[in-house]
Amino acid sequence: MTVYRERLWAPWTLYLATALVIPASLLVFLPINVTVGVIVAIGMYAAAVALLIVLAPVVEVTDTEFRAGRARLPRSAVGDVTGFVGAAATTQRGPALDARAWILFRGYVRDVVRVQVADAADPTPYWLVSVRHPEKVVEALSA
Numbered sequence: 001m002t003v004y005r006e007r008l009w010a011p012w013t014l015y016l017a018t019a020l021v022i023p024a025s026l027l028v029f030l031p032i033n034v035t036v037g038v039i040v041a042i043g044m045y046a047a048a049v050a051l052l053i054v055l056a057p058v059v060e061v062t063d064t065e066f067r068a069g070r071a072r073l074p075r076s077a078v079g080d081v082t083g084f085v086g087a088a089a090t091t092q093r094g095p096a097l098d099a100r101a102w103i104l105f106r107g108y109v110r111d112v113v114r115v116q117v118a119d120a121a122d123p124t125p126y127w128l129v130s131v132r133h134p135e136k137v138v139e140a141l142s143a
Helices: 012-029 034-054 087-093 134-142
Strands: 002-007 058-062 065-068 071-074 078-084 102-104 112-117 126-130
Touching: 002 134, 012 034, 058 134, 065 126, 078 087, 078 134, 087 112, 112 134
Parallel strands: 102 126
Antiparallel strands: 002 058, 058 065, 065 071, 078 112, 112 126
């Protein structure tokens, strides 16, 4: 059973910014052929939007595991869970980051959750994952 699920969608401004591929491709293809230029521009924008949608990772807590993107951590291997917001999250992603940590960051998601790995055989000390609601992830993993 899923206890918590969140998809890290890109903000609408990123979809708008990818629209800049339209005039760029028009500049390249319009001198060749107007019809081809318009078709390529629309196709490239559609491909960019499709990639943003398809590649948006899922953060999920179930009864048996914690999933971040394609990575899975069994609940039995979950240790202490801490959420960080604002400047504390920036510190966790920067100066306080352990090089051995497994990370899933999205630049447009400011907050993070740190999940300690309780498996002594695993060389990864913790996972650091971007989430929009760290308090809900902490609550779901602590239950």
